[in-house]
Amino acid sequence: AGSCNKSIKVYPHMVLHELRRSSFTLLNQTVQFDDNGDPKFGSVAIVFWNSSGNAEEVGFFSFYPTFKFFINSSKIKWHGDEKVPESVCSQACPEGFAKIQEGIHTCCFSCAICPNGTYINSTEDPYNCINCKEAEWSAEGSTSCTIRLLEYIPFTDTAAIVIMVGALVLVALTVVMSVLFALNYNTPVVRSAGGPMCFLILGCLSLCSLSVFFYFGEPTETYCTLRFLPFLLFYTVCLACFVVRSFQIVCIFKISAKFPKLLSYWTKYHGHWLIITVAFFIQALLLITGYSIAPPKPYSDTFWYSDIIVLGCDLDLNLKATSSSFILLSVLCCLTKTITFCLLLLILTWITFATVSMLYHGKYIHAMNALAILSSLYSFLLWYFFPKCYIIIFQPKKNTQQHFQGLIQNYTKTISQ
Numbered sequence: 001a002g003s004c005n006k007s008i009k010v011y012p013h014m015v016l017h018e019l020r021r022s023s024f025t026l027l028n029q030t031v032q033f034d035d036n037g038d039p040k041f042g043s044v045a046i047v048f049w050n051s052s053g054n055a056e057e058v059g060f061f062s063f064y065p066t067f068k069f070f071i072n073s074s075k076i077k078w079h080g081d082e083k084v085p086e087s088v089c090s091q092a093c094p095e096g097f098a099k100i101q102e103g104i105h106t107c108c109f110s111c112a113i114c115p116n117g118t119y120i121n122s123t124e125d126p127y128n129c130i131n132c133k134e135a136e137w138s139a140e141g142s143t144s145c146t147i148r149l150l151e152y153i154p155f156t157d158t159a160a161i162v163i164m165v166g167a168l169v170l171v172a173l174t175v176v177m178s179v180l181f182a183l184n185y186n187t188p189v190v191r192s193a194g195g196p197m198c199f200l201i202l203g204c205l206s207l208c209s210l211s212v213f214f215y216f217g218e219p220t221e222t223y224c225t226l227r228f229l230p231f232l233l234f235y236t237v238c239l240a241c242f243v244v245r246s247f248q249i250v251c252i253f254k255i256s257a258k259f260p261k262l263l264s265y266w267t268k269y270h271g272h273w274l275i276i277t278v279a280f281f282i283q284a285l286l287l288i289t290g291y292s293i294a295p296p297k298p299y300s301d302t303f304w305y306s307d308i309i310v311l312g313c314d315l316d317l318n319l320k321a322t323s324s325s326f327i328l329l330s331v332l333c334c335l336t337k338t339i340t341f342c343l344l345l346l347i348l349t350w351i352t353f354a355t356v357s358m359l360y361h362g363k364y365i366h367a368m369n370a371l372a373i374l375s376s377l378y379s380f381l382l383w384y385f386f387p388k389c390y391i392i393i394f395q396p397k398k399n400t401q402q403h404f405q406g407l408i409q410n411y412t413k414t415i416s417q
Helices: 012-020 158-185 190-194 194-215 220-255 260-267 271-293 320-335 341-360 365-394 401-415
Strands: 023-026 031-033 043-049 055-062 068-071 097-101 109-113 117-121 127-130 149-151 297-301 308-314
Touching: 043 109, 109 194, 127 149, 158 365, 190 194, 190 365, 194 271, 194 365, 220 271, 220 297, 220 308, 220 320, 220 365, 271 320, 308 365, 341 365
Parallel strands: 097 127, 149 308
Antiparallel strands: 023 031, 043 055, 055 068, 097 109, 117 127, 297 308
């Protein structure tokens, strides 16, 4: 400009900006600079002010005609401990760490490790940890994400094979017991067990066992539906049958003397079949309504484990129709008073499963669910029907009219007392 302006405070970036546009002659040599502020040609000496205060040449930097750089670091004696001073504010962060800028200068920063489920891409954004996708995971301090491992119980799993074999054995036992009851249909043991109702219970137990097979393999909408539907529907029929047996065994003895018409109505209009049918249709209506509004669907559990996805089925228990289906089962359980041990075993089974499901969330929770269903079926099969089969085969003397009449007389005396 030809003069100095003292009112302007000059900063390095301002000098660099002007330097890039400058062209002048110095010592009979033209000096020009490129867009980066570097000389376009020529060479410069690298000097160092030594301890005596003299500028000592320690190297050179040549631009033209070829690029050359040389420096003799042995000639440089740094101040103090003679270590090379750092030219940056902060050291570079290790891999997996994000820069946390301190102050206004980007070269001054601290380093923070990226937590689980995030990664850092230093070339794109060294300042922010990037979240992994839902189907991905990463360990602490990662530079990339990894696809999560999908977990479910295949049909070839040992636990699956054992449970499915147990279900097949249950079906085989129900068939054998049905044949045994059919051959001894007119005996007191079969009639006291429910007569034709025995075949209905055994058939429903077999149909309930179908649910067990759909807890294995990769879940689909069909699998999820069949996990719950057969068990909830046909187990309702089983419980309704035992409710009827409870009423016939206990209530009839107690109220037949006071209300003889009630007994006649019960017999005339087949009250036991009416109750079973009503329970079946109520449960069927609840299931159809619930499945129509919100059918069970495959569910990916990504919450409990960072590196795996546990595949399962989602059943909306907040839906009134679905929750009412379970409430109906609970009410029927409370009304089955004459099979106390079976009911106790049933309650303990599901309390155990509920406790385990709160503590463990891996893929084998579905095997535990299938095992709980199987245990519920065996509780009736072994503790209600097996003793009757034992009497028919090994104690035929107790399977007589006289023996049962004696039992009824003793029970009647106990009630009257």
